[in-house]
Amino acid sequence: MTTTYAGTPVVLDDEGFFADPDQWTEAMAPEIAKEHAIDELTDRHWKVLTFMRAEYAEKGTGPTVRVLGKASGVSVKELYQLFPKGPAKTAAKIAGIPKPKGCI
Structure with missing residues (x-):
């Protein structure tokens, strides 16, 4: 599907x-x-x-919540406060990267 953000059309997957x-x-x-x-x-x-995009650029997939909590400098508890609907999936969508492996 196609949508527009900041005046630019982008292609999104089914999710x-x-x-x-x-x-x-x-x-x-x-x-x-x-x-x-x-x-x-x-x-x-x-x-x-920024961490999500860097991990994706380096490894070809976004990090899991566990990796985010250990390596990003933001605790898992805070991740859920920042991204209440699910940190890995929500942050990946906002960061413009594909769905991280390990996300259901």
Whole structure:
């Protein structure tokens, strides 16, 4: 399916993840976040989103919640506060990367 963020059309898969992470821009993140009931992206949100994109660039998949909690500098408890609908899936969507392996 195709949708538009920050005035740019992007292709999403059936679950709403970016089909091509290269289409994502930082300007899109606040719009995507609002779709997931996150009204404002704080520095802590951006720390997670930046980590997600770096992990994807390095490993070809986004990190699991466990890896996020250990390596991002944001605790698992805080991850669930920042991304209440599920940190790995929600952060991956906002960060413009495909669904992380291990996500149901």
